[in-house]
Amino acid sequence: MTTLGDSFLTAWQLVAAADTRLAGIVWLSLRVSFAATLIACVVGMPIGALLAVGRFPGRRVLIVLFNGLMGLPPVVVGLLVYLLLSRAGPLGAFGLLFSPTAMVIAQAILVTPIVAALTRQVIADEWAEYREQLRSLGASRSRAAATLLWDGRFSLSTAALAGFGRAIAEVGAVMIVGGNIDGVTRVMTTTIALETSKGDLPLALALGLVLIAVVLSINAVAYAVRGWAERKWG
């Protein structure tokens, strides 16, 4: 128990001192996962909305596909992106492997289906309520999708958060395509995995605490903003 207690103490000191090495890792994690979530929202939300209101062949298949892809194993995504970006791969010429960009790509692929599937659910509920009114006013389906994306913006924050939560917490994909290079591609989750296996529990624990704190505070802020917005707009 003393090792655990000591580890916590050291971990806390690292956090309190805003250790530069720790801060660099946290900052990279946030940047990579935020960029990946942003891309996933820009791509996934319109896809989700069109799946909810659209009528085109293959729609049902796509819905099942996106729902299924929500559970994509990060290591598999990492492996696929690795194959794409490796020197011999189709995108090898860009030299992106083992860079933060590669990590953003992998996480974006991982998170887009989550955002799309959750968006589809939110927009489908809205569509059931708004459908006749929007059609009566002459909205095309793509116009209706855009309107509902804006109208459902507060509910959709949950989809974005779920995506961000998935991105920041995953370790398999960023480990494979980032390579966990110190000072370059080392993020919170890969560091925790590495330091734990090396036996450096304080740093691992410190990062674990920060990771939990980040996820909790982002959720708390989003919850507060959503509550405020819903009271304001109904």
Place this chain on the structure above:
Amino acid sequence: MTVWLAIDGLGLIEGGTTIIDSATLTLSAQRNVVLGPNGAGKSTLLRLIHGLLHPSGGRIAWPTSLSQAMVFQRPVMLRTTVLANVEYGLKLKGYATAERRRRAGESLARVGLEHIAARPARLLSGGEQQRVALARAWALEPELLILDEPTASLDPASSREVERIIDEIAASGTRILMTTHNLGQAKRIAEEIVFIDRGRIVEQTAVEPFFTLPQTEAAQRFLQEETP
């Protein structure tokens, strides 16, 4: 009076159930109210005419094409201001921003809500929301306004206000086609009554003879049951 809508043998079958049964009807009066028992198919008929549902058979013919708007029993408000809700319909019709704002403002003034133009629409009372929905429809200056039980979920005061607005819209020359459960309202608004029962159009009569001496037994029974 010239005929503005001719429906011939219109039918709607959904999941083996006949909802509208070969309806044949011509409308030429300016103010038309569709009456009938619950589940008779009143709302469905309106939705078929408005184009929200596709008929299983028959045809709907418009001698001259009329611009339409529809107001529903429960108003659907977007999560934005009252003014932006009214502007939304105009935006879809392609009006430029300044023109849109002007028309939406005027329309809100006509329903007596210009003072709450900046308020979030979803937080208004049901009666106010229905007036916003009427303003949204009116701003489009439709040649035909379809209303599906517009006062069914409103209190008496709000109902009267909505009725006053419908009356004004009609007075501006717009054709009215509406359903209601309120017989007093039907009497006040309608020139002509279309009576529908179990998906069939049973009777079409001018408003006074309908309420004094309906031609069909079904309509007589309906009036007896509905009159307190």
